[in-house]
Amino acid sequence: MTSDLQKRDLKHVWHPCSQMKDYEEFPPIVIKSGKGIYLYDENGKEYIDAVSSWWVNLFGHANERISAALAEQAGRLEHVIFANFTHEPAVLLAEKLVEFTPEGLSKAFFADNGSSAVEIALKMSFQYHKQKNKPNKTRFLALNNAYHGETLGALSVGGVGLYNEVFQPLLLNTIRAEGPDCFRCPFQEEPGSCDTPCISFIEEKLTDHHEELAAVIIEPLIQAAAGMKMYPPGYLKKLRQLCSRYDVHLIADEVAVGFGRTGTMFACEQAGISPDFMCLSKGLTGGYLPLSVVMTTDEVYDAFYDDYQTMKAFLHSHSYTGNPLACSVALEVLRIFEDERYIGQIQEKAAYMRKRATELFVHQSHVGEYRQTGMVGAIELVMEKATNKPIPAEKRAGYQIYRIALEKGLLLRPLGNVLYFMPPYVISEREIDRMLKIANEAMQVYFDKSPDNVGVVEA
Numbered sequence: 001m002t003s004d005l006q007k008r009d010l011k012h013v014w015h016p017c018s019q020m021k022d023y024e025e026f027p028p029i030v031i032k033s034g035k036g037i038y039l040y041d042e043n044g045k046e047y048i049d050a051v052s053s054w055w056v057n058l059f060g061h062a063n064e065r066i067s068a069a070l071a072e073q074a075g076r077l078e079h080v081i082f083a084n085f086t087h088e089p090a091v092l093l094a095e096k097l098v099e100f101t102p103e104g105l106s107k108a109f110f111a112d113n114g115s116s117a118v119e120i121a122l123k124m125s126f127q128y129h130k131q132k133n134k135p136n137k138t139r140f141l142a143l144n145n146a147y148h149g150e151t152l153g154a155l156s157v158g159g160v161g162l163y164n165e166v167f168q169p170l171l172l173n174t175i176r177a178e179g180p181d182c183f184r185c186p187f188q189e190e191p192g193s194c195d196t197p198c199i200s201f202i203e204e205k206l207t208d209h210h211e212e213l214a215a216v217i218i219e220p221l222i223q224a225a226a227g228m229k230m231y232p233p234g235y236l237k238k239l240r241q242l243c244s245r246y247d248v249h250l251i252a253d254e255v256a257v258g259f260g261r262t263g264t265m266f267a268c269e270q271a272g273i274s275p276d277f278m279c280l281s282k283g284l285t286g287g288y289l290p291l292s293v294v295m296t297t298d299e300v301y302d303a304f305y306d307d308y309q310t311m312k313a314f315l316h317s318h319s320y321t322g323n324p325l326a327c328s329v330a331l332e333v334l335r336i337f338e339d340e341r342y343i344g345q346i347q348e349k350a351a352y353m354r355k356r357a358t359e360l361f362v363h364q365s366h367v368g369e370y371r372q373t374g375m376v377g378a379i380e381l382v383m384e385k386a387t388n389k390p391i392p393a394e395k396r397a398g399y400q401i402y403r404i405a406l407e408k409g410l411l412l413r414p415l416g417n418v419l420y421f422m423p424p425y426v427i428s429e430r431e432i433d434r435m436l437k438i439a440n441e442a443m444q445v446y447f448d449k450s451p452d453n454v455g456v457v458e459a
Helices: 004-012 064-074 088-100 114-131 152-156 161-170 199-212 233-245 267-271 298-302 324-339 342-361 397-407 429-449
Strands: 031-035 038-041 046-049 107-111 139-143 175-177 213-218 249-253 277-280 292-296 367-373 376-381 418-421
Touching (some): 046 429, 114 213, 114 249, 114 277, 114 292, 199 233, 397 429
Parallel strands (some): 213 249, 249 277
Antiparallel strands (some): 038 046
16 A cells, blocks of 8 residues: 655655556555664565665664764854865865775765766866876776766766666767676686686777777676676786786776775775775765765876866866765764774674675576675576576566565565675674575575576565
């Protein structure tokens, strides 16, 4: 039965990343509150938030420390223009981010979402080369299956056709290279001993086009929206070397994978590299408020530093740049990492999740692979394990399992035929077990009861 709020929602609200016609049969669930890893709907039903509410929540819903920091800041200053003005939360946050991020990233430029951070990095790189008398460096290199956001510049360097194909006439002329695909590796490498021969694809593009390339942009270790495609740190290390050799910037889009998701504070750490730009958002505020930041180097900054009359300043702006509320919340998130030594906790919980998920999923006939990096685990669903043949997209297997799981109290949001787990870090081992158990039950309902094993099941 559709509630009053659901009816009113469907009358006026256009939801993101959705075919709204689906909502007529399966209306949006009205969430009234949350605590820890749980969400509670208007009827009091409990859901495990296994996707951290679109990958943003780190330390649980209604976290007392973060809520207190927000309330305290709201009583002092909610916002101020960030041109010619500053405030303590922004200064302290910038200092902390320089301390936390890889060596050499000494300047912070604030924005309000991940797509904007990507746009800023692209524009900075382009303008840098122009002001360094390299006017031919006007293009960008990105991987197939990449995802970097929804604004036009971000879509231009994305490679997931579902999101950007319709907008191709509006997009930048990006150079693309085949990215790592460890599940269906064309080189048939073993994951544990891989020397990343797939770097040859991007090396070829860099060799051929480096004179016109401003930057390469990449999602370190995990191509998230492509289906949680994971690859080894050695790839990043080689890419850093190639970018340095050819005088091409490296933009690390850590919007989804930063702040502990991969088992280290930032994914680039596992390769021992420093990019020229690092884009951060999502977990930066622990899921509380929109905020993003581009971290970059003194070398980049210095190319913009001059007398006003030279017009070398970076004139990008957002109304909410450096918002004090968001900066205060982000600062508290970083303090929680320090005070409670969360990276160690993440690594311990990730090891437990890997062990339990492997026991549960790897031998199933419709699981092509269970893969995991840090606290991100993914199940690749296939027609049959022997061939790893993909399930036809029109079957919407992931979506059907998602609906069944919701009935059982688990929020998954599959990426096509990939089910993934990215829970808040406050999850306990008992809750990990419950999360995996419900996901497994939902999978069994779907594959046991659907016609020809890949059909449609009523939740």
